[in-house]
Amino acid sequence: LDYQHVQVPFEITLWIMLASLAKIGFHLYNKLPSVVPESCLLIFVGLIMGGIIYSLNDKSPPVMDSDIFFLYLLPPIVLDAGYFMPSRPFFENIGTILLYAVVGTIWNVFGIGFSLYGICQVKAFHLQDVSLLHNLLFGSLIAAVDPVAVLAVFEEIHVNEKLHILVFGESLLNDAVTVVLYKLFRSFCEMPTIKTVDIFAGVGKFFVVGLGGVLVGLIFGMTAAFTTRFTKDIRVIEPLFVFLYSYLSYLTAEMFHLSGIVAIIACAMGMKRYVEANISLKSHTTVKYFMKMWSSVSDTLIFIFLGVSTIGENHEWNWPYICFTVIFCLIWRALGVLVLTFFVNRFHVNTITSKDQFIIAYGGLRGAICFSLVFLLPDFHRKKLFIAATTVVILFTVFIQGMTIRPLVDLLAVKRKRESAPTVGEQIHIRFLDHLLAGIEDISGHWGQYYWKDKLEYFNSKYLQKILLREYDQPKSSIVLLYEKLERKHAIELAEAGQLGHALSHPSLLYSVFLCSNNDRTVIMDKKLEDTLNPDVLENIQEILARNLYRIRRTGPAYNRHTLPGEMEPVEHAKGILILRHKSL
Amino acid sequence: LDYQHVQVPFEITLWIMLASLAKIGFHLYNKLPSVVPESCLLIFVGLIMGGIIYSLNDKSPPVMDSDIFFLYLLPPIVLDAGYFMPSRPFFENIGTILLYAVVGTIWNVFGIGFSLYGICQVKAFHLQDVSLLHNLLFGSLIAAVDPVAVLAVFEEIHVNEKLHILVFGESLLNDAVTVVLYKLFRSFCEMPTIKTVDIFAGVGKFFVVGLGGVLVGLIFGMTAAFTTRFTKDIRVIEPLFVFLYSYLSYLTAEMFHLSGIVAIIACAMGMKRYVEANISLKSHTTVKYFMKMWSSVSDTLIFIFLGVSTIGENHEWNWPYICFTVIFCLIWRALGVLVLTFFVNRFHVNTITSKDQFIIAYGGLRGAICFSLVFLLPDFHRKKLFIAATTVVILFTVFIQGMTIRPLVDLLAVKRKRESAPTVGEQIHIRFLDHLLAGIEDISGHWGQYYWKDKLEYFNSKYLQKILLREYDQPKSSIVLLYEKLERKHAIELAEAGQLGHALSHPSLLYSVFLCSNNDRTVIMDKKLEDTLNPDVLENIQEILARNLYRIRRTGPAYNRHTLPGEMEPVEHAKGILILRHKSL
Numbered sequence A, B: 001l002d003y004q005h006v007q008v009p010f011e012i013t014l015w016i017m018l019a020s021l022a023k024i025g026f027h028l029y030n031k032l033p034s035v036v037p038e039s040c041l042l043i044f045v046g047l048i049m050g051g052i053i054y055s056l057n058d059k060s061p062p063v064m065d066s067d068i069f070f071l072y073l074l075p076p077i078v079l080d081a082g083y084f085m086p087s088r089p090f091f092e093n094i095g096t097i098l099l100y101a102v103v104g105t106i107w108n109v110f111g112i113g114f115s116l117y118g119i120c121q122v123k124a125f126h127l128q129d130v131s132l133l134h135n136l137l138f139g140s141l142i143a144a145v146d147p148v149a150v151l152a153v154f155e156e157i158h159v160n161e162k163l164h165i166l167v168f169g170e171s172l173l174n175d176a177v178t179v180v181l182y183k184l185f186r187s188f189c190e191m192p193t194i195k196t197v198d199i200f201a202g203v204g205k206f207f208v209v210g211l212g213g214v215l216v217g218l219i220f221g222m223t224a225a226f227t228t229r230f231t232k233d234i235r236v237i238e239p240l241f242v243f244l245y246s247y248l249s250y251l252t253a254e255m256f257h258l259s260g261i262v263a264i265i266a267c268a269m270g271m272k273r274y275v276e277a278n279i280s281l282k283s284h285t286t287v288k289y290f291m292k293m294w295s296s297v298s299d300t301l302i303f304i305f306l307g308v309s310t311i312g313e314n315h316e317w318n319w320p321y322i323c324f325t326v327i328f329c330l331i332w333r334a335l336g337v338l339v340l341t342f343f344v345n346r347f348h349v350n351t352i353t354s355k356d357q358f359i360i361a362y363g364g365l366r367g368a369i370c371f372s373l374v375f376l377l378p379d380f381h382r383k384k385l386f387i388a389a390t391t392v393v394i395l396f397t398v399f400i401q402g403m404t405i406r407p408l409v410d411l412l413a414v415k416r417k418r419e420s421a422p423t424v425g426e427q428i429h430i431r432f433l434d435h436l437l438a439g440i441e442d443i444s445g446h447w448g449q450y451y452w453k454d455k456l457e458y459f460n461s462k463y464l465q466k467i468l469l470r471e472y473d474q475p476k477s478s479i480v481l482l483y484e485k486l487e488r489k490h491a492i493e494l495a496e497a498g499q500l501g502h503a504l505s506h507p508s509l510l511y512s513v514f515l516c517s518n519n520d521r522t523v524i525m526d527k528k529l530e531d532t533l534n535p536d537v538l539e540n541i542q543e544i545l546a547r548n549l550y551r552i553r554r555t556g557p558a559y560n561r562h563t564l565p566g567e568m569e570p571v572e573h574a575k576g577i578l579i580l581r582h583k584s585l
Helices: A003-028 A031-035 A038-057 A066-083 A087-092 A094-120 A132-142 A147-157 A161-190 A196-230 A235-255 A260-278 A281-310 A319-346 A354-362 A368-375 A383-412 A424-444 A449-468 A478-496 A506-510 A535-559 A570-584 B003-028 B031-035 B038-057 B066-083 B087-092 B094-120 B132-142 B147-157 B161-190 B196-230 B235-255 B260-278 B281-310 B319-346 B354-362 B368-375 B383-412 B424-444 B449-468 B478-496 B506-510 B535-559 B570-584
Strands: A513-518 A521-526 B513-518 B521-526
Touching: A003 A031, A003 A038, A003 A281, A003 B066, A003 B196, A003 B235, A031 A038, A038 A147, A038 A281, A038 A383, A066 A147, A066 A161, A066 A235, A066 A260, A066 A281, A066 A368, A066 B003, A087 A094, A087 A161, A087 A449, A094 A132, A094 A161, A094 A319, A132 A161, A132 A319, A132 A368, A132 A383, A147 A161, A147 A281, A147 A368, A147 A383, A161 A196, A161 A260, A161 A354, A161 A368, A196 A235, A196 A260, A196 A449, A196 B003, A235 A260, A235 A281, A235 B003, A235 B281, A260 A449, A281 A368, A281 A383, A281 B235, A281 B281, A319 A354, A319 A383, A354 A383, A368 A383, A424 A449, B003 B031, B003 B038, B003 B281, B031 B038, B038 B147, B038 B281, B038 B383, B066 B147, B066 B161, B066 B235, B066 B260, B066 B281, B066 B368, B087 B094, B087 B161, B087 B449, B094 B132, B094 B161, B094 B319, B132 B161, B132 B319, B132 B368, B132 B383, B147 B161, B147 B281, B147 B368, B147 B383, B161 B196, B161 B260, B161 B354, B161 B368, B196 B235, B196 B260, B196 B449, B235 B260, B235 B281, B260 B449, B281 B368, B281 B383, B319 B354, B319 B383, B354 B383, B368 B383, B424 B449
Parallel strands: none
Antiparallel strands: A513 A521, B513 B521
């Protein structure tokens, strides 16, 4: 028996196996996962495993290594989150999300830190030796909402899209703030004196860490998209690039002390549309499924390890400190959400209801990130107290809040996610409104989100797509592509049914969506013609439509915001109209 | 900058990235991969990389770690090979493959070992200090054909299926022999005296290592199949089990000093049909694509590392020894193939032609396994000579033989792989012949391959499927499933074309494949009825067919080899016939 030789991969495989089998086990009894969130069950399995290891070895089971967590377990989950991020609600609420993530987190850090310092001054608790700086350091790691925990719970309760993106977006983007504050306070702890300059440098770092992460992510994302242009002959390694480049973006960001989470999200969101257009359908299925599988395994492992690491002798159970930590975490988050939402609602028409506010405050779950950060703390005599407090806060939020949030959502009748996908009609209306709003913002000189979205789309179709897409044709809107797909499918069906002969002109009329694409804008008129038109009438209609289509396309440039009216080939335009008139005469 | 922190994953990702980009690079110029095999190009890239590292650092670049190779790079390739192994040709030629793999490899080991020992006796070469045992040890590592190299070259030249499986099967199954001989000679090198008992124990080990590997593989394969019975509610982690269990089988086999390669192949081949039936279609696509991707990356990395490791100061260039090694490798393999094929052809009707023999001998490429084994040798003063000789043999076989084998196949007009898949008619005939031969073998009392195949199928449908499959229905042959699929597809098409009304009875007649399944046997009559039959005629035909179908099904048990004639409900059988007769009167 040569166990030493295969130990590392064998044990890793066994842990993954345990995690997967635990997952299967829960789902064998359908009732269990509908009452208790999976994350709780997994932590419970971890606790049992930890207990077994502890009783067998008579020493504390191995704790989750922070390096393993940050380098191997976290990236797949964040990649999955970024890749499948619903980009429309995310960008629509980006202001609110950033407010919660930046101001809200800072509010929580200082709120919790200062109040705990207050508690430490009570002589009866024997905590006078915990300095303000240590309390703030602890506040910086306990304040941040954890994306893994949030995802695990919110995926199961199906609240409405906006609420989901607010909590989830905050949990992702607060990483930059957490990283900066945590490192700032940690370095302050080691400094003999703190100068005012250091504090200002810390504030400046927010922008460097956050925006630097976005930049690194976008660079890798664009490179990934560019690389997939050339994989036509070796489809088999296409999915690889999605994983490699996003992982590299994470590692590079971490290397430069930027926010890795922000980088990987920017990378995934940036490359998605181009990569999807370049790679084959089966590669795309592989990417999607493998990403889901991988993040699911990571997630499972994290919760099991969280349970395992809880068992042991790493804790100092000073109950007043621990209880007040839990209470302050709840209070400051609730206050923060109330105050920030008050300001948000003043500037928005579509306000956040008080029910939604409650769920946002209540959904602030803590998880493995806090846990890893607390173990990364430099050794000092009260580290075990912080570990104990963090463990209790995590278990409290995941178990108590995680298990009660679903009944509360039911009880409050919080608006749920709509089940059906938007219809084509709705999609067209949404696009039309975007258009209109972009035009209004342009005319009024307001640099709003629609203005920027429009600019970005223009930049995308004019430059990015040409560089990043393999088959760059005309910029086609998704509706045109859908129409083409439907027509092709219908033609194949007719051919297979052996009746293509007499229905050749059918498909193009049956779904006669007349498209008049005008650079990046699409005006669509949906007409359903009767099946019973005779061929002469049909021909006549087609002729009229062709002429109108021509006219619309020609008059298009008049309302294009990226060219002056009359800038685009006015001579040809006039000529075209003349020819048309001549013909009609 | 904190490079230390992310170094390990960062460098691994960069190496994989380099490998993938190199692959893309070759395929940008279509001419290159059609002349030079990809493996040669990758080694070349590796040589350049190694040269760069060598010139920058002024020391030898890191060699491929044997542990990394055997634990992480080799398993994905072997898993892919086992999972996509064409099982029919493999089992049809299993005798020949085993003969080549076991006897052929032993022949080569001793042939090369003894002849090199002869060369060492020539005083002019200054090699008298290399003992017979060391030569045999070297022979044991250099004799084995490498599956990775064979796969890389043979996948590109498309020789006929039998030839492919002979070379490829040999390269996979010789692992057991190589492992045993290599470890035997290595332990002999360290022993003061060798007893006869040790030699006999070594011979006995062949069976233990090989059959033990098969056993371990089958146990894990069956467990994997059993596990996928319960994944219905969490489709997302289904693909994981295929990878986890096969990797565990490899590691477990290695742990017990059994053949890991044999284990993983047995595991993959054993679980495939059950897992495929249990998991969803998209999970299966993910498994297939991810396996291909992973093995492709592993393969690429191996060849690049092979190139990188070649550069450096690990070599002792004693050219006579090296040249004679290459020559003996070629000669002994050619002789071995000739002698063994002579015996094989005496016992087979479908003989191996002399052209095929030449390709088998010429296709004996050496690769990364030899390379890793030579680095695993215990330190002794001539290790660098062995490393140099191994490197040259690998480069010679991969470059010279790998690049000339395609022109040679063209020149000799070796029978190629048929392009098209076998038709349904052919499949039915093959199955019918299998049936017939199983019956003949049974009657004549001969325990041939058809007899065993039939027994295995019976065991499978009677016990294994009931335990391992989630939806165990009737044992359905693949043709029945194909028919059902076609019928369903056709019905959907008709419904979509809006003409289901008048053609309802159409689909079941259009492909009227009349199936009469009789436990594990299927007699199929394929009839294409004219489209222009009137309804009365149709009804009449259907009635006649229904009656005939009944009769065939009833008389079935008479030729079922697993029940005695008349054992299965003879009363009901007779009653059925009576009723039918009564009706026809």
